[in-house]
Amino acid sequence: MTKKRISKDQFGGLFSGTKGTATTHDATQDAATRKTTAPRAKSARQPAPPAADPAPVTAPAVQQDDAAAVKGRPRTHDELVRVTTVLERSQQRFLDRLASDLRARGKTDASAAAILRELVRQLENGTVKLPW
Amino acid sequence: MTPELTLTTAEARHLQWCAGRGYFPDDFAAHVIQHLSDWDDARPHVVPIPEHLIHSLVLMRVDCPDDYLTCVAPDLRDRLTALETLVD
Numbered sequence: 001m002t003k004k005r006i007s008k009d010q011f012g013g014l015f016s017g018t019k020g021t022a023t024t025h026d027a028t029q030d031a032a033t034r035k036t037t038a039p040r041a042k043s044a045r046q047p048a049p050p051a052a053d054p055a056p057v058t059a060p061a062v063q064q065d066d067a068a069a070v071k072g073r074p075r076t077h078d079e080l081v082r083v084t085t086v087l088e089r090s091q092q093r094f095l096d097r098l099a100s101d102l103r104a105r106g107k108t109d110a111s112a113a114a115i116l117r118e119l120v121r122q123l124e125n126g127t128v129k130l131p132w
Numbered sequence: 133m134t135p136e137l138t139l140t141t142a143e144a145r146h147l148q149w150c151a152g153r154g155y156f157p158d159d160f161a162a163h164v165i166q167h168l169s170d171w172d173d174a175r176p177h178v179v180p181i182p183e184h185l186i187h188s189l190v191l192m193r194v195d196c197p198d199d200y201l202t203c204v205a206p207d208l209r210d211r212l213t214a215l216e217t218l219v220d
Contacts, residue, residue, distance in 0.1 A: 093198060099203075100202075
């Protein structure tokens with residue numbers, strides 16, 4: 001119960017009620033609530049100033065970036081962007097099947113997107129030529 | 133006797149991915165995933181497969197032969213086709 005009152009103060013009174021409906025703004029109710037919750041809210045805010053040390057905030061963020069770089073796509077010299085393409089169903093099936101075959105042959109990071117990226121790279125290099 | 137399929141959780145997740153792409157029946161994948169939800173190891177587990185799910189697999193083979201079991205690894209494909217023979 002105490003936690004609910006404190007969270008209401010933090011969110012400025014805009015929160016869903018216990019039945020899941022938004023509560024209307026009632027000045028008298030707010031005043032009454034403030035009377036009872038103000039000391040508690042104040043005591044809840046008291047520990048905040050010592051937590052203003054920037055070191056523990058920045059360190060985990062850097063670690064998260066490193067972890068994401070290791071887990072995610074391999075780093076390239078260029079920025080990655082998300083692009084939506086429209087393919088024929090048979091083309092999607094072909095790409096998925098090819099990626100699946102490559103994964104079965106040990107290329108664990110093979111995916112339809114990786115195949116398309118490699119295809120564009122080969123086009124850039126001139127290794128693959130378009131018929132028109 | 134209820135037909136059974138032996139598969140790992142990784143295979144079950146792959147079947148779910150295939151179902152999302154339309155290469156495998158949704159209800160079949162959901163059943164397998166639900167059955168293996170308590171497991172998080174690499175060991176194969178036995179999942180009882182109700183006949184109506186095997187029928188939906190057979191139906192897919194007939195209706196969408198191009199999509200049927202696309203991207204499913206050959207060994208798992210063999211186990212699934214073996215299931216089909218039980219209801220054919």
